[in-house]
Amino acid sequence: MDQMENQVTDTPKGQLSARIHHDIEQRILLGEWAPGFRIPLERELMETYGCARMTVNKALSALAASGLIERRRKAGSFVSQPLSQSAVIEIPDVRAEVEAIGQVYRLEVVSRQQRRSTRDDMERLNVQSPRQVLAIHCRHFAGRRVHAFEDRLIDLVSVPEAVDISFADEPPGTWLRGHVPWSEAENRISAFNADSMLATRLDVKEGSACLQVERSTWRGKRPITAVRMFYPGETYRLVAHFSPKGAMPRRDSA
Template sequence: MSLSLDRDKAADKPTLYKKIRQDIESRILTGEWPPGHRIPFEHQLMARYGCSRMTVNKALSELAQADLIERRRRAGSFVRRPQHLSAVLKIADIRAEITALGRAYGYELIRCTRRAANAADRERLGVRKTGKVIAISCRHCADDVPFAVEDRLIDLESVPEAAKADFAAEPPGSWLLHHVPWTEAEHTISAIVADDHTAAALDIAVGAPCLVIDRHTWRSARTITAVRLLYPGDSHRLTARFKGG
């Protein structure tokens, strides 16, 4: 496609490459383009926006630097897939995990509130400045038996589209995995004994052991979410297999 020099000069204003980046970023963050989706080829973006390859390349380069897309030589650009923390521990979708066991999945939203982050929220998320969060408590069941309870914070500054999500219909973990790319995650595994509240939520005895997984996820050093998952200790275990170097 040939373009006049005057048209190129008009199209390649700094605001145009930002518009291209914002348009693509919006499609990624809203889930319209999920992880693994192929971004239109450069010549397609040039035709769509009426600009030069240099303008398109600048927008795609910034998206790659933000870890939203990955560029593959001769193959094109793709929405970046989550990179697991390690080959042993990965972020699992509890709904998919229960279904894979051949059991019926059940979900109950206990509480979902949107609020200004308080000091405890900021400490948990590892952020300093005041912002808004969504605080979610929910329960996952397998064959109508409590499987896990979840206590989650989502940073709305990093994930503004979460404000429009229907967490009464879709579990927050499933929604995040399918809509929000992440680049780094951290698991902390511990054990506790169930207090009255936990025992009631998991339908176990007070004082029974519970497996605890605390997880944080980030995208380009920006916190996405912090979640605590509690499992009945007598029915869950973690297994890891290692190979020597």
């Protein structure tokens, strides 16, 4: 374990189960235990660490949930073959995002329209029946520069109280997050060339590459909002930190 290899992290002193988790994780990540390797059995680890089986089990269950190991009854626990990588992207609040880079945030509502949903609206919200919606266009500034252009649709059936909000002070996304619980969301990230409308909004040249993040949010099966965020391509970057996991924790298995 602690050979000449530079030790990245020290073994935590606090909880025993965390220490077991950490020890095993290190051996896997530093390659000492390769994919396919059978790690010690729960009963063996109990003896190694002089603890109860539940303590070992807690550590191994967490490792299995994160995809680093796979557990099979009768056979034991094995280091996973890294199959698909998964990255966790943090999508912070727009205001927080701007302020994090030391800029002054400013919101400009370009338009705000309540209307009966058009065909396009219904497609964006993924609903069959027409309904009242709120369409909002706004610009998020970082200092004098346009940080992002937002094109949002809010389903007024799911969020009737949005009718009374001007969004002059609080960005729609921030307001929604604070007022409407949601259970599902999906993001689609793509690149595309700014047309003349968007170029004007973002204050970039027509044809400039922009990053588009489309997000749809549901509460149960009811759509809440659909938003398109556009960022100038030269300046914006989504940063994701990776972990070497085969799969993410299953939400339905506690």
